[in-house]
Amino acid sequence: MDRNTFTGLFLIMIVFAGSFYFFKPSEAEIKKEQQRISADSARKAGVTPDSIAAPLAAAAPALDSAALKGPFGANLTGEQSTSVLENEKLKLTFTNKGGKLLSVEVKNEKTYKGDPLILFQGDQNKFGLNLNIGGKITSTNDLYFAATKSSATSMTMRATYGAGKYVEYVYNLKPKSNNIDFNINLNGLNQVIQGNSISLNWETVLLEQEKSVKNEQRYSAPYYKYAEKNPDHIGTDKDVKEELTEGKIEWIAFKQHFYSGVLIPKDGFQKGDLEVKVSTEPGKVKWYGANMQLPFNQLASQNYAMSFYFGNNKFSELKSQGHEIEKLVEMGYWPIKYINRFVVLPVFNFLEGFGWNYGLIILVLTILLKVVLSPLTYKSYVSMAKMRILKPEMDEIKAKVGDDNPTLLQQEYLKLYKQVGVNPLGGCLPMVLQLPIVMAFFFFFPNLFELRGESFLWMNDLSTYDEFVKFGFTIPFIGDHLSLMCVLMTISTLIYTYYNNQISGATGQMKYIGYIMPIIFLGVLNDYPAGLNYYYFLANMLTFGQQFLIKKMVNDDKIHAILKENKTKPKEEKKKSKFQSRLDDYMRQQQQTKIQTKKNK
Template sequence: MDKNQATGLILFAAVLLGYSIFFAKTPEPIDVQEGKEATEKVEAAREADVAEDISTFQLPDSLLDLQALQKFGAFAALTKGEANTYTIENELLAVEISSQGGEIKRVRLKEFTTWNKQPLYLLDENSSSISYTLPTRQGDFDLNEFFFQAKSSTEERDGVTLQVLTFTAQADQGSITRTYRLAPNSYALEKGIAVDGFRQQLMDGPIAINWEDRLKKLEADIEESRRKTNANWFFASDSYDYFGVNSNKSETLSEPVRWASFSQRFFTSAILADGEPFLNGRIAQDTPSDTLSVKNMSLALALPLAEGQNELRYYFGPNNYKILKTIAPSFEKNVDMGYFFVSWVNKYIIVNLFQFLERYVSNYGVIIILIVLIIKLFLFPLTYKSYMGMAKMRVIKPEIDELKEKYGDDPTKMQTEQMKLFSQLGVSPISGCLPLLLQMPFLFAMFFFFPNSIELRGESFLWAHDLSTYDSIINLPFTIPFYGSHVSLFTLLMTVSQIAYTKFNNQLSTQTGPLKNLGYIMPIGFMFILNSFPAALSFYYFVSNMVTFGQQALIKLFVDDAKVRQKVEENKKKNVNKKKSKFQQRLEDAMRAAEEQKQANKKKK
């Protein structure tokens, strides 16, 4: 460095020193609190960065492949892929299936909505899960852990085009295929499963199917829904069984099963074996304490593989008796048609009559009225016979009273003389009751038909917004025990009409004492029972009472007591020399023997 360069550097340094002394700002005091907050922000940011680094940290592909190989062996290649959703659908049903597992995720019924007008999903990812587990030498592998390639196509069968969705998981040593088929206008989803290859890896044994389902609330009245929801199953030996609607229990299915279902009030989800039946299984149901689900169901089944494959079906659809009857043997039992002594009325008469009227009448209130009129017309001969029986007993009441005065102290003699009188006059004491008993199956059949009729779901009539549930005209601010917190007008009309009919009927009857007043108590009891039942049922009983009342009033116009008395007198002359029938003679002998035994017992005492 020469003299000139050294002089320049010294001057430059002097200028900088002078500038820093005269022009630099005085440093501001540091706020301790601000410093603390700044430190906390730095630490929080550092922690967030670390958490983000951990969450985004991924093992190297080579290490992931090694882990998959250790766990799944020859199936390791099936654990890589993307989860995409595919839909197979027709006019009635839309089923969403994930490529991860090739399994059903959501099922929507297109023609129905929930009680609050939302899309109706029988299954979804939040409430239900279905898994198929494959037995291998390295353990049981859930197919939902594997990824499948999807392919959509169509298939012709008997002149019908089926939608087909095929899912294939391919590895070097074999493949797994799950195929879904859906026919037009069908609620039945066919499913085929096939395992090809993997001979060294597979164990001899069935595929384990596990279905967990928290049944979604589809109707407004959850209590009524729970009463009508239960698990059903049908064995390959043609025997049907089910859980009671209020039971919380599980049962081991120790013999082959043809189908099992979760049946709600109006809809059913089911799995059915089309090929080899399920070998065995376990089924359970319980009612939760909350209202998040109607009931919780679980089903485990063992699906055998014949030459590596088997066929089955799902049913996701309405509880329509006619439709269910076409699905599988005894599958219609998912609809409760009543006990054996009334179910025949619903199965063979009411269902067919109802569907016939649906073709020509769109208003279901009118359909109910027409059903009442048709049934009453069909049963009119029994109604007429019942009226005539009561009329005959009424006109011969003086003769009966005379016998009571004469033989009142001797019950056996009294009964004998009454039977003789009835025989002479051509009167049967049960002629008024028997026709009524023959009509009872029709009355009780409706008690099962209307609450389970999906056709009435969401259908309005007059003030009833939905005939499948109660019609509430007043919502009470309190709950009456056994009655509820609302007032059903159709139920009130039914009660009033029944009391009026009872009063009219008592005028025709010779019945006296407490039994005569029983007819007034029963309508009050039914008012409490039916208040929370579907409006269609109460409306049916109301119309039925009014038509019966009208029939009897009409009969009374043309058949008075004078004509009935005349007919009785004719029978009396005709039967004056009539011999006792064998039945009458046996009955008298039995009564006489009973009386003699009674007298003998008194003497012993």
């Protein structure tokens, strides 16, 4: 691939990206198309609004009359009212309609706009039982419960089926805690409820809390944990529904970027399903739905003990809950998650103990990282210096062999490397070894609750992007803003790339490819947290400084002398590995094929 080919492919990529952006349908067009599809489906099924409304309207009086005499008849009608439980950390608003939580406010926390931080609220949120009574499903979400507030932190909700028969929810908010004890009591409903299980339904709409709804959607997902297994989650970027049938379910969690609601049953759920839908409505992030199965043993008094956690996603706070709930904090994949959990996080917590500004903590953390990796940086620099010093001899070999015989050219290069004792991959391997650590921070900073709302220099919030320029419109690949720290990170990467090219002696196509990646990173990281871009900026500058010092320490003339001396030393014959033998055989075959082709011509 020469420079012209590469440039052409790059331009084609830009054209494709632009076409996807400019020709994509608007949200209004998508909604209209969805409505059209739904209408077509209904028409094919022979269902029309009139065919539904007329029978229902005619049957409504009779239905209401019969229903009032049926199961939970006294609880089918009523006036909605609310009650409040609160402590130092939570304010919980309950409604008698469904006997459920209507809203949860996390005290002492604010949204990005400065409003009270409310995890969910409104009638779109459901929490209740689906009971099979007389072959029909009765949802407690439709019942009006009788509310009894026994104290400032305790409340009982009861829906009566008949004399001595009722469904009861008991809520107990613990003092100075984000936890709520929750008990379901089914009294006298044996032989009334059919089947050996009941279904617990929980649905909620996540409200926008952060500056970037795109990032909130990226890091929000319903989680679950099977007993004896690691927690897992379903889709973060699309609508997904998943059946959970692989064993007892220890807990489920409706996780948002920096806050979560977790439901922990004492004895676990038998099975269930989780569903997520990405919201396109302003102010809303996602819709979550869960249907969990609980065993019903036909006892006269059946009790289900559970607990809720409503609070932040700080690793230490979640870990204190037990049940491996701290794994809601995404630390990356293997081995990255182990680097973050057992190395980066403990060091970060140690530095946090000094009470420093988080910008200073990130600086010290980056310096410590560079000190630990300095041996690899030194080895990489020396290896690249050797390759640069060998370049004149490699050019001579290239001139002698010619460009039309790449197989023979590589053989001659390998002979030279062997003579002078140089590993051509010596500069790459140390960089590859550092890559998991560099990638670890890509997951660490965006999921670090401690950075939320923390400012440093011009960055008002290290957990989100800093708006240097607000465009007022969306630019393909960049977005609707420009992050100053991301721009500084990109400039530092370009400077580092230029300096690295001087060290390695890169020429031709490879020289220019290095400058394209920083531009790509500008588009990718422009929407990422300022704390992450700040770390990459510091890492670039410190690496640049390290290489500047190493350059002062390393003498090219001495390296050249050592390489010449290695040429004169007798080389011990080592047994070739199977891979090396196969490589030599392949190159020999390629060379013979090349010669035979020339003869045939």
